Amino acid sequence: MNAQSGRKEIMxxxxxxxxxxxxxxxxxFHHRLxxxxxxxxxxxxxxxxxxAYQAAIPMxxxxxxxxxxxxxxxxxxxxxxEDHDGDIDxxxxxxxxLKLAEAVGLDPDYVASGRGVLPATQFAVDAYIRYVRDMPLLQAVASSLTELFAPAIHERRIEGLLQxxxxxxxxxxxxFRKRLTEAPRDVEFGLSWVLQHADTPEKQDAACAALIFKTDVLWAQLDALWGAYVEPGRIPPGAWQPGEGLA
Incomplete structure (x- = not known):
């Protein structure tokens, strides 16, 4: 193993x-779901x-x-x-x-409007857009590498929800079924790019910090859900109230 291969493996x-x-x-929350x-x-x-997070991804x-x-x-x-927006037809x-939204009894137009999203959720997804827009490309790409771990959670989600x-x-x-094939394709390129370009200790630390930031974005959204709708059940003003936005 040469030095470059060893560096990439460690990273x-x-x-x-x-x-x-x-x-x-x-x-x-995911264990509960x-x-x-x-x-x-x-x-x-x-x-x-x-x-709110899904809609932020193509942006x-x-x-x-x-x-x-x-x-x-x-x-x-x-x-x-294209994976998220689709094409004209x-x-x-x-x-x-939105098919999932309709299946759980929600009006898809209500969901697509973004009304009722928790303030903390919106802050988190807006922060993610700004991060990718403003940070160096290495960190922007590295922040997408949560896709490394996505197929496993999608598989468990499909199994659990069906059951x-x-x-x-x-x-x-x-x-979720579609993401089982899309996410590995996307992350193959992103991971290879990060491993190639994170070629100094400083860049490696920056890439790791970017991935930590992204995991924080995802975690914060679930913390907000838990606090509003599980325990203590304190729904902030303007957020979705049960009974609103139903089909």
Whole structure:
């Protein structure tokens, strides 16, 4: 093993260790959701608030592309926008998420409007867009590497939702099934790029800090859900109240 290969292997181990410790699959809300312990309104609150994050993804990727001078990198990255937005005729991830919203009894137009999103959720997703827009490209790419850990949580989610909830079927869970193939493709390029460009200790630390920031963004959203809709159940002004926005 040459020095460069050894450096990349050590760096990849650092990144994967961050996911093992900090990825939001460890959050108690996900354990509650996947084990069937969420009430219908808690599931709806999750769908509404997760929409804010889903809707932010193509915007943060567009912000990234606006700063990228390498045509090859733009070609590699732009599929992420298409994955979520779809095209004129076909649905992308956002439309598949609205199928889930409808399946849990919500009005898709209400969810797509963004009304009722928790303030902390909105702060978190806005911070993510700003981070990708403003930070050096290395950190912007590294912040996307939570996709390393996404397929495992999607698999557990599909299994748990199908087992415990009446709304769950192939159509309502199509977003998660599609991400089982999209996320590994995206992260293959992103991980390779980060490992290639994080070629000094300072850059390696910066890339790891970026991934930690992203795990914090995801964790903060679930903390907000837990506080508003589980314990202590304190819903802030303007956030979704059970009974609103139903189909």
């Amino acid at each position: 990849e181990h650092r990144l994967r260790s961050i996911g093992a410790e900090r990825y939001h699959d460890r959050h108690p 996947h084990s069937g312990q969420c009430s219908p309104d808690q599931v709806r609150a999750w769908v509404i608030n997760r929409w 943060k990727d567009a912000a990234f592309l606006s700063r990228c001078h390498d045509p090859q990198m733009r070609r590699e990255w732009r599929s992420r926008i 076909g649905g992308g991830g956002l439309r598949r998420w 415990h909830y009446d709304f769950a079927d192939a159509d309502s869970l199509s977003y």
